[in-house]
Every structure is written in C-alpha cells, then in structure tokens.
Amino acid sequence: MKILLINTPRSPENRILRFAPEPAKPFIHRRLIGPPLGLMTIAAAVKDHDVMLFDTKGEFDLTSEPTSLAGLVNRLVGEFKPDIIASSAITSELYYAFEIFSEAKKIDPGIIAVLGGLHPTLLPYDCFHPAVDIVCPGQSAHIFRDVVDAIEKKSPLEAIPGILLNNGITLKRTAGKVRMLDPANAGFLMPERAALKKWISTYKVGGSPDPSTYVYTSLGCPYKCTFCSIWPQFKGRYYQRTIDSLITELQSIPDYPVVRFADANTVVDLNFMNALFDRILEDGIKKTFVMDIRADVAAQNPSIIRKMAKGGLKVVICGFESYRDEDLKKYHKDSPASDIAKAIKVFDDNNIMIRGNYVIPNDYSEDDFKSLEEYSSNNPVVYAGYTILTPMPGTVFYKQVKHQIIDHDYLKYNFFNSVMRTTLPYEKFHERVGSLWLIKKGKDVI
Ligand code: B12
Ligand code: SF4
Numbered sequence: 253m254k255i256l257l258i259n260t261p262r263s264p265e266n267r268i269l270r271f272a273p274e275p276a277k278p279f280i281h282r283r284l285i286g287p288p289l290g291l292m293t294i295a296a297a298v299k300d301h302d303v304m305l306f307d308t309k310g311e312f313d314l315t316s317e318p319t320s321l322a323g324l325v326n327r328l329v330g331e332f333k334p335d336i337i338a339s340s341a342i343t344s345e346l347y348y349a350f351e352i353f354s355e356a357k358k359i360d361p362g363i364i365a366v367l368g369g370l371h372p373t374l375l376p377y378d379c380f381h382p383a384v385d386i387v388c389p390g391q392s393a394h395i396f397r398d399v400v401d402a403i404e405k406k407s408p409l410e411a412i413p414g415i416l417l418n419n420g421i422t423l424k425r426t427a428g429k430v431r432m433l434d435p436a437n438a439g440f441l442m443p444e445r446a447a448l449k450k451w452i453s454t455y456k457v458g459g460s461p462d463p464s465t466y467v468y469t470s471l472g473c474p475y476k477c478t479f480c481s482i483w484p485q486f487k488g489r490y491y492q493r494t495i496d497s498l499i500t501e502l503q504s505i506p507d508y509p510v511v512r513f514a515d516a517n518t519v520v521d522l523n524f525m526n527a528l529f530d531r532i533l534e535d536g537i538k539k540t541f542v543m544d545i546r547a548d549v550a551a552q553n554p555s556i557i558r559k560m561a562k563g564g565l566k567v568v569i570c571g572f573e574s575y576r577d578e579d580l581k582k583y584h585k586d587s588p589a590s591d592i593a594k595a596i597k598v599f600d601d602n603n604i605m606i607r608g609n610y611v612i613p614n615d616y617s618e619d620d621f622k623s624l625e626e627y628s629s630n631n632p633v634v635y636a637g638y639t640i641l642t643p644m645p646g647t648v649f650y651k652q653v654k655h656q657i658i659d660h661d662y663l664k665y666n667f668f669n670s671v672m673r674t675t676l677p678y679e680k681f682h683e684r685v686g687s688l689w690l691i692k693k694g695k696d697v698i
Contacts, residue, residue, distance in 0.1 A: 254304075254332060255334060256303075256356075257337075259288040259308055260339055260345040260348035262344075263344040266282065269668065271686055272689065279689045279692070285464075286512060287307065287445065287451070288448075290340045290368075291305060292444050293393050296443055305447035306324075310451025310454045310455070322355045325351075325355040335364065336364045336366060339352055339369075340369035342370045343371045343644055344665045347662060350383055354383040365386070367379050367387050368388040370485050371645075371646075374485060376423065377423055381418075386409065386415055386416070388415050390432075395415060395430075436491035436492055437493065460540070465508040466514040468515055469518060469528065471491040472485075472490040473490065473517050474488075477585055478582070478648040479647055479648075481646060492520075503535075511539045511542070518544055529562070544570070544571070545557075545570060548587035548595075550591075561602035565604055568604050570606055570607065571611075572610050576589060579613070596608070607636070608636050610628065610638050612624075612685050612688075614640070614641070614656075614674045614681070616676065617676065621684045621688070634693045636688075642666075642670075645665070657671055658673050
C-alpha cells in the first residue's frame with residue numbers, strides 16, 4: 253500500500269504577538285520546532301509498506317516562499333499517488349487535517365483518509381467531516397497497522413475494535429475489545445526518523461547549531477492539573493519505558509546531538525531517572541538533554557538534578573503557572589509557589605538554563621499583572637514564557653468554564669489567544685500578556 257503521512261502546519265493565530273508592545277515582540281515565541289514524534293511512530297508501524305512522511309512545519313520553515321497547503325497536497329498526491337492518507341491533530345491544527353484530506357480527495361476521491369492524535373483521542377466525534385473516513389483514537393499505531401492490512405485485503409473495517417468509521421451521517425464506533433499494547437513497552441515502536449532527513453536543518457532550537465529530536469522516556473502523567481490535556485489523553489495512566497530500550501534509541505541517533513525528552517514530566521520515578529543517567533554516564537552517551545521538570549521535583553531533589561546535569565541536561569522547561577498558591581491549588585498543580593525560587597536555585601547551581609512558563613487567566617486585572625511582574629522580576633529565569641490559560645476541549649478546565657467561552661475557533665486554541673471574555677479590554681489583556689515577555693534574564697528567545 254502507498255501511505256502518505258502529512259504533519260499539519262501551525263496555526264498562525266497569535267494575539268499575544270499581534271497586540272504586544274513593539275520591544276516585546278522579538279521575544280515572544282512564535283513556533284515550536286521539532287519533528288513529529290507521533291507520525292514517526294505511525295510510520296514505524298507500517299514501514300514495510302511504501303510510506304512517505306511529509307512535515308509541512310519543516311517545509312514551511314525551510315522555504316522562504318512556501319506554496320499554499322493546498323498546493324503542497326496537490327503536488328504530493330499527484331506525484332506519490334497514495335492509497336491511504338493519514339494525519340495527526342492537536343486542537344489548533346484539526347482544521348488543517350480536514351483541509352489536507354479534502355484537497356487530497358479532490359485529486360483522487362478513492363484515497364482513504366485516516367485521522368489520529370491528541371484531539372481525535374479526546375474528542376473523536378469532533379472529527380466528523382466529509383473528508384475523514386476513519387478516526388483512530390488513542391496510542392493507535394498498531395491499530396493503524398490493522399486498518400492498513402484490512403484495506404489491503406479488502407476485509408471489513410468494522411471488525412477492528414476501537415476505531416470510528418464515517419458512514420456519511422455520523423461517525424460510528426466499531427464494537428469489541430480494543431487491542432491495547434503498552435506503548436512504552438510491548439507496543440513500543442522505534443520512531444522512523446530517516447524519513448525526515450529533508451527537514452533536519454530546521455529542527456534546531458535556542459540558537460544551537462545542532463539539530464534536536466524528540467524521545468519519550470514515559471507517556472502520560474500521574475498528576476491531574478485541571479487545564480492539562482495530557483492526563484486525559486492517557487486516561488490518567490502513566491507508561492514508563494525501559495532503560496535498555498532508551499539507551500538503544502539514544503545510541504541510534506548520532507545525527508541528533510540535542511535530545512528533547514517529550515515526556516509530560518520527565519522526572520516522575522526518581523530511581524528510574526537515577527539509573528538511566530547512571531547508564532548514560534557509564535556508556536559515554538554524549539547528548540545535550542532538554543526536558544520538562546516540575547518545580548517541586550527540582551526543589552526537593554537537588555541530587556538527581558546534579559546527576560542529570562553531569563549526564564548532559566542543559567535546558568529545563570518548568571511550568572511555574574502562577575505566583576499565587578490559591579491559583580496553583582485551583583489548577584490542582586500540587587506544587588506550592590515557594591518551590592519556584594528553590595527550583596530556580598537548584599537549576600542555577602547546576603548551570604542548567606531554565607525556561608519558566610506562567611499561565612495567565614482571563615480574569616487578570618491590572619493589579620494582578622503588576623504583582624506577577626514584580627514576582628517574575630524577583631525570580632528571573634533565562635527565558636520566561638507567558639501564555640494564556642486556555643480551556644482546551646477535553647480538559648477539566650474546559651468543563652468548568654464552558655459557559656464563559658466566546659470563541660470556538662480551534663485555530664485559536666494554542667495558548668496565544670484568549671477564547672474567553674477578559675476582565676481587561678480584550679486587546680489590552682493581550683498587550684499586557686505580551687509585555688510580560690520582557691521579564692527574563694536572557695537576551696535571546698527560545
Ligand atoms: C512533540 C510535541 C510537539 C512537536 C511536534 C508536534 C508535531 N506534530 O509537529 C512540536 C514542537 C512541533 C509541537 C508544537 C506545538 N505543540 Co506540541 N507537543 C509535543 C509534546 C511535547 C509531545 C507529543 C508527543 O510526541 N507525544 C508522544 C507521541 C508518541 O504521542 P502522540 O503524538 O499522541 O501520538 C500517538 C497517538 O496520538 C497516535 N497518533 C498520533 N497521530 C496519529 C495519526 C494517525 C493516523 C493514527 C492512526 C494515530 C496517531 O499514535 C501515536 C503513537 O502512539 C506534547 C506534550 C506531551 N508531553 O504529550 C505537546 C502538545 C501535544 N503540544 C501542544 C501544543 C498546544 C503545541 C503548540 C500549539 C504550542 C504553541 N503554543 O506553540 C505547538 C503547535 C505549533 C506551533 N505553534 O509551533 C499541546 C496540545 C494541547 C491540545 N489540546 O491541543 C500539548 C499536549 C502540550 C501541552 N502542554 O498541552 N509540539
Ligand atoms: S500540567 Fe504537567 S504536571 Fe500537570 S498534569 Fe499536565 S503534564 Fe502533568
């Protein structure tokens with residue numbers, strides 16, 4: 253079978269950037285960079301077929317005058333002539349998946365379109381669209397394999413449990429017990445990175461001359477922050493990979509000196525991380541590691557941070573979220589604000605660069621902004637990110653504030669636009685969020 257996997261482009265919607273004061277604009281982050289780990293895993297599940305994996309984010313970063321998405325899809329479908337087209341969608345990119353499939357079907361209405369990823373996992377029925385034939389929720393790489401086999405053999409797709417089929421009127425879920433393989437162990441598939449060589453020069457972050465790739469040591473998260481999509485995506489489960497499998501993967505990616513752990517939260521099991529970094533040091537694996545670590549974990553466990561710094565940890569992304577304990581409690585963050593300053597000290601002591609992220613709720617008043625400015629200036633990190641507390645569909649927070657949402661355009665669900673009514677005038681609110689980006693130690697942007 254000929255299978256075309258297309259990574260969607262980014263949503264361009266960014267009201268923080270649009271309304272920010274001019275001096276802050278250069279520091280506001282516009283795009284996240286990196287290869288699509290989900291689709292690389294899907295490619296691995298069907299690698300004995302004729303697979304083309306195309307990264308539109310990489311393509312748009314590579315070319316100064318990119319063609320339109322429609323033009324790209326036209327060319328790819330015309331040249332490759334796929335039997336199956338598949339894509340992955342987070343909330344802000346769902347419409348692009350629809351556009352990709354619609355364009356492909358204009359050229360060949362017989363192509364079968366399959367959609368998976370985070371948004372289809374959380375809200376599969378949201379994916380009902382004339383151009384979507386099959387929706388595969390969950391960690392469904394092996395189920396995708398079953399779908400491809402069934403299409404090849406012309407056997408009924410209804411026999412594959414856990415997928416949704418478009419019957420023209422609705423999406424209908426197939427019956428039966430879903431085949432679930434632990435995606436971090438028995439079901440782990442080594443991501444197909446070779447297919448992304450064309451865009452490797454675009455996978456560079458923070459001014460590094462070396463490309464970076466994503467590797468996950470775990471999937472899911474044991475915490476339950478109300479605004480977060482990740483634990484609902486995994487139904488609260490947490491999957492840990494084995495040290496041997498991680499060492500094998502790290503040794504197999506010499507082209508990527510920078511490794512960004514894609515875990516929701518990299519340090520959950522302290523013994524596991526200790527053992528992993530012992531092996532990294534023993535085996536002489538030399539990488540620059542970037543990872544997400546909670547403030548409370550760093551504050552309470554400086555020795556593991558020291559060990560990881562010795563093993564190559566250079567950059568940490570830390571969700572500070574708020575300077576107020578009452579907010580952190582409301583978000584179920586389970587980490588007091590006092591841990592932020594302690595964590596910053598632990599990272600500084602180990603020469604680890606920190607990106608600290610705050611989330612700004614829609615009801616922030618001028619006084620709240622001033623208090624955060626004061627707090628953030630007293631707890632400076634090299635890079636700080638200030639995004640908008642967004643009710644991502646499928647989260648607890650979404651259910652809590654559903655009635656306050658005024659904008660249902662998914663393109664705006666990327667943390668850069670308020671989709672709820674704001675206490676300050678709408679433009680002023682975004683301008684104030686934008687101005688916060690000036691508070692940090694570093695002179696650059698990541
Ligand atoms: C890697 C990553 C990226 C990468 C790659 C994504 C890409 N497609 O290009 C990059 C860096 C580009 C990226 C960008 C963004 N991201 Co991001 N990203 C992640 C991260 C860290 C890991 C995701 C991952 O790889 N997981 C592991 C893989 C194996 O799982 P998976 O992707 O879910 O894929 C599995 C299944 O979903 C399924 N599947 C997936 N696709 C398909 C397709 C088919 C056909 C099938 C059958 C199955 C299937 O099978 C896969 C294998 O089991 C998550 C946070 C996290 N820790 O989960 C955030 C996350 C997904 N990102 C998020 C967001 C919001 C963004 C940004 C909008 C952020 C921003 N404001 O800029 C940007 C978008 C673009 C931009 N503006 O630059 C949110 C999504 C929230 C939501 N509800 O939409 C998350 C959850 C982070 C968060 N804190 O909330 N991101
Ligand atoms: S915000 Fe971080 S700690 Fe909280 S549930 Fe999400 S991934 Fe876990």
